[in-house]
Amino acid sequence: MCEVYRVKRNYLDLEKNPIEIAKGIYWVGYTNDNAGLHCNPYLIIEGNEAVLIDGGNRDDFSTVMLKILRTGLDPCRISRLIYQHYDPDLCGNLPQLEAIINNDDLQIISHSENNIFIHYYSKKTPKRDFRFIGHEFVFKTGRKLKFFATPFCHAPGSFITYDEKTKTLFSSDIFGSYGGGWELYLDLHQQCINCEGKPVCESDGKKCPLEGIKLFHRQIMSSTKALAHTLDVLDSIEAEIVAPQHGSILSSRADINAVKRHLRSLDHVGIDFVLKAKDNGNILSL
Numbered sequence: 641m642c643e644v645y646r647v648k649r650n651y652l653d654l655e656k657n658p659i660e661i662a663k664g665i666y667w668v669g670y671t672n673d674n675a676g677l678h679c680n681p682y683l684i685i686e687g688n689e690a691v692l693i694d695g696g697n698r699d700d701f702s703t704v705m706l707k708i709l710r711t712g713l714d715p716c717r718i719s720r721l722i723y724q725h726y727d728p729d730l731c732g733n734l735p736q737l738e739a740i741i742n743n744d745d746l747q748i749i750s751h752s753e754n755n756i757f758i759h760y761y762s763k764k765t766p767k768r769d770f771r772f773i774g775h776e777f778v779f780k781t782g783r784k785l786k787f788f789a790t791p792f793c794h795a796p797g798s799f800i801t802y803d804e805k806t807k808t809l810f811s812s813d814i815f816g817s818y819g820g821g822w823e824l825y826l827d828l829h830q831q832c833i834n835c836e837g838k839p840v841c842e843s844d845g846k847k848c849p850l851e852g853i854k855l856f857h858r859q860i861m862s863s864t865k866a867l868a869h870t871l872d873v874l875d876s877i878e879a880e881i882v883a884p885q886h887g888s889i890l891s892s893r894a895d896i897n898a899v900k901r902h903l904r905s906l907d908h909v910g911i912d913f914v915l916k917a918k919d920n921g922n923i924l925s926l
Contacts, residue, residue, distance in 0.1 A: 654824055658683070658707040661889060662806035662881055667824065668692075668707035670700045678822045679729045680885055682810060684803065685713055686779040691720045693801060693810050694885045697732035704733065705740060715741045720777060721765070722785075723750045724812035725795040726757035730885060734761040749777060751789070753797030770799060788873050790814065792866035794910075802877055809879035813860055814870060815899060817887030819852035826888035828895045850902050853887065857903055864909040871904055 653659070658666040666683045681696040681704050690713055696704045708715060718741050723731055738746070748767040750758060755767040770776075770787040777785045786802045794813050801810040817826075826849055835850070861867045882890040882899075890896050908916045 656710075658711050659824065661883060661891075662803070662808045665803065665806060665808055665883070666707070666711055667883070667889070668704050668711075669696070670703045672822070676818060676820065677729070677886055678817075680883065680887075680889075681730070682883055683708055683711065683713070684785075685711060685717075686783045687781045688717060689779050689781075690718045691722060691777070691779075691785070692718055692737070693722045694724055694730035694812070695721060695733055695737055697729045698736070699732075701733035701736045705736075716743045719743060719745055719747070721746065721748045722777075722801060722810075723748060723754060723758055724800060724810070724885065725798045726750070726754040727795075728761075731758055731761050734758070734765075738762055738764055749773070749787075751797030751799055754795065755797075788877070790870040790873060792862040793870040794860045794862055800873075802879065807878060807880040809874075809877055809882050811874075811882050811884045813856075813885060814874070815853065815882050815884040815887060815890060815896075816856045816860065817849070817852040817884075818856045818859075819847070819849075821847075823888055826890055826895065827892075828898055832898065849888075850899065853899060854902060854906060856886065858906060858909050858913045860910075862910040864907065864912050867903065867906065867909050871900060874900060 654671045658668050660666050664685045666685070667680060668683050669680045672678065679696060679700070680694070682693045684691045684693070705715070721734070721737065746765050748755070748758060748765050749770055750767060751771070752769045755769065758767060771789070775787045784804045786804060788800050788802065790798045790800055790812070792798070798812060800812050800814065802808070832848070832850065857867060879896060880893060882896050890899065
């Protein structure tokens with residue numbers, strides 16, 4: 641990742657300001673270091689157009705919109721809202737966004753399986769299925785966003801978005817994480833990259849961040865097979881930055897590959913995880 645887009649891990653910077661994580665791409669989320677599940681909306685500005693990805697929930701609307709405004713963008717320039725699935729943590733503020741954006745050309749890009757549910761947040765904005773627009777959105781400048789289906793990771797209509805210009809992957813729930821102590825970036829040490837995974841790091845005695853990532857995928861993804869299929873899709877994408885909807889941003893290929901390796905090692909995911917817990921006598925598994 642280019643050093644110009646590295647930021648100091650300063651709480652006030654994150655609390656008040658949008659953070660440019662790559663050329664024209666801004667993290668516009670909220671900060672809560674102790675949130676068990678942290679959500680990340682992203683704004684892409686290209687020329688006179690802008691796209692908002694997984695815009696956030698109702699309670700965080702004021703924070704998200706303030707950070708959008710602090711980029712210098714007039715919200716009416718947002719022409720697309722991309723929703724990579726349909727949960728309220730990323731779609732909940734849709735009515736407020738529509739009211740502020742007030743753009744007759746505004747469209748939602750998602751998947752028909754998601755649009756069924758997004759319809760209950762708002763009926764106003766036209767909804768497009770990414771599969772019927774060529775699996776891509778092209779800005780007027782030619783900058784291209786490509787969409788890849790990741791079915792049942794976690795929803796039937798889940799997908800991910802790739803910015804070809806900066807090689808940034810907006811990975812939705814993939815690479816997501818549970819746990820407190822959130823930071824905008826996850827920078828793995830060399831021993832973490834080579835580690836086979838332990839709850840507590842042997843080098844510094846701290847909780848391993850990879851454990852939160854693995855737990856998230858075990859509990860949120862639908863099955864081992866669904867996750868394996870999505871990891872195969874990821875192998876076809878040359879991402880240099882991964883910007884997940886939950887958890888922390890990964891900004892090096894070494895870190896990205898290390899997390900993928902750990903995810904491939906999971907042998908009980910989703911329903912497989914639940915059934916294993918049931919077999920082991922966990923009465924809360926079902």
